[in-house]
Amino acid sequence: MTAATIARSAAAPVALVVQRHAEEAALLCNQRFFLAASGHTKLHHLRRLDDRLAAHLDGLAVARDAGSRACDEALARAGRGEVFAAIVLALENHDLPRLDRLLAVAELLPEVRDAVALAGGWASGESLRGIAKDMLDAPHAFRRAVAIAACDFHMVDPGEALNAAVADAGVVLRAQALRAAGECGRRDLAAACLGALEDEDAGCRFWAARSAVLLGERHKPIHALHDATLLPGTPHGRLALSLLFKLATPAQAAPLLAEMLDKPAHVRDAVRSAGTVGDTRLVPWLITQMEDPALSRLAGEAFSTVTGLDLAWLDLERKPPEGIESDPGDAPEDEDVAMNEDDGLPWPDPARIGAWWAAHGHGFAPGERYFMGAVPSWAHCVGVLRHGCQRQRMAAAEYLCLLRPGSKLFPTGAPAWRQQRWLAQWPDE
Known part of the structure; x- marks a missing residue:
């Protein structure tokens, strides 16, 4: 050879x-x-x-x-x-x-x-x-x-490059800049974000509204956020809805949830939003929704978002109902990874969860907003960033900005080793 x-x-x-x-x-x-x-x-x-x-x-x-x-x-x-x-x-x-x-x-x-x-x-x-x-x-x-x-x-703050980009003629650049203005904590760009609430592009309007809220504005962006929830087929509706319900008090949220429940197409939105509102008076209703296979896992996640309970760890889950296809796996060799928001979530057991709530629900004050078992605070949300699941961590990152406008939004999608390094240095208070 x-x-x-x-x-x-x-x-x-x-x-x-x-x-x-x-x-x-x-x-x-x-x-x-x-x-x-x-x-x-x-x-x-x-x-x-x-x-x-x-x-x-x-x-x-x-x-x-x-x-x-x-x-x-x-x-x-x-x-x-x-x-x-x-x-x-x-x-x-x-x-x-x-x-x-x-x-x-x-x-x-x-x-x-x-x-x-x-x-x-x-x-x-x-x-x-x-x-x-x-x-x-x-x-x-x-x-x-x-x-x-x-x-x-x-x-990293892009600096002066961001200042010019928020008013650029190009929609892609303008939208990215308006998004980054809030996520980078650029309070000097709050006025530019408010000005962009009338932008001709729906995506730019949404990112401008979200950033304005993260930067401390609480009134003018609301209409634009509400409009974003009404745009079918856009990726912004769920983000806008979640942010709106983080801003609303439980009393303000109640009629909005009732309106959603009158529309069958929005029942899932209502279940998800009940978890964001965090009012424990909604917990019995969430437990009822766990009986419906189409809503069960989402209602279980909403319950966990309010109470902070890990249903699998506490043995508050059940076997999947018969006839329900198994979720796509999250093993890297599995090629079927089509995103379904219920995938991977435990199937809650309504009876056991109801019994737990009957025994422990008195420890929660009705009318308060609970997030992962506590009223949102800086230290609590940092703890969720360290130990929660991804959707809980995303919510915690937003709460930190709402608690201290001008804070940088923690990037929960960044490489995990970099996140772990940042969190090791992140202030607890």
């Missing part, structure tokens, strides 16, 4: 390994989008997946040109996971021509833009050094939007 033949036979397995790294990185990224927004995933679960994802990305980086080729071949599918892996690799390698080409592709594919933002948030600060600054100063609006999103993921 010649040396050339030996080299070819050795190269083939290596190419297969690199291809496998590209496939697994894309798959894990797609699963990460599901887990990062799920009701059952805690930070240490996200860390396990992130460590696996990082290992495959490292494999691509070590392979250098072969890793880039494998990502190029995977881009034939142009899904979120494939775009994410390719951009992370380009950033880690400081391959600017390749990064330019990838961003040009991503700009044409709105469905992968969240993956582009995650890639910027995933890359290390060292990898972004110089690149982020150049992108913030770029004449191209989409590149500036990507850079602002990356700064947001790293809890």
Whole structure:
């Protein structure tokens, strides 16, 4: 056997390994989008997946040109996971021509833009050094939007670049900047956010309203938030509804919930919102909803959001009703990861939960807002950030901004190891 033949036979397995790294990185990224927004995933679960994802990305980086080729071949599918892996690799390698080409592709594919933002948030600060600054100063609006999103993921204020971007003519950049204004705690941009409540673009109006609320405004943004809940098919409705019910007192929320219950299409919204309101007078109604298989798990999550109880840990769950298909798994090798907000949640046992509530419900004051078993406070919400599930952690991050307007919004979707490092330093008071 010649040396050339030996080299070819050795190269083939290596190419297969690199291809496998590209496939697994894309798959894990797609699963990460599901887990990062799920009701059952805690930070240490996200860390396990992130460590696996990082290992495959490292494999691509070590392979250098072969890793880039494998990502190029995977881009034939142009899904979120494939775009994410390719951009992370380009950033880690400081391959600017390749990064330019990838961003040009991503700009044409709105469905992968969240993956582009995650890639910027995933890359290390060292990898972004110089690149982020150049992108913030770029004449191209989409590149500036990507850079602002990356700064947001790293809890870094984009500075003067953000000031100009909130009034940019480009909708994508303007929306990203309006979002970042609130998430970065830029109280100097509150007036700009209020001005954007009349923006011609619905997405810009929503992000302007949300940011204005995070920055301390409590009246003018309400109408825009309410309008956002009425836009079918937009990703903003649920976020707007959750924020509105965090602002409403239990007395203000009661007629809104009653109105939602009169519309069958909004019953799930009502169940979810009851958990946000946190008034324990709604708990008996939530327990009743647990009898309905279509609402059971969501009602169980709402009950946990109010009381802070872990239903599985306390053996307050039951077996799934007969005829109910099992959820898509959250194992990385499982390709069926279609997002359903009930996936992974325990099936609550109404009888046992009712008995628990009869025995312990007197410890909660009716008419108060409870979040994870306590009235929202800084220390309590920081504790939820450290130990809660992802949707609970997302709510805790918003509460911290509502408690202290101008605080940076904690990025619960950032790489888990970075979140753990931040939380180790996060003030309890």
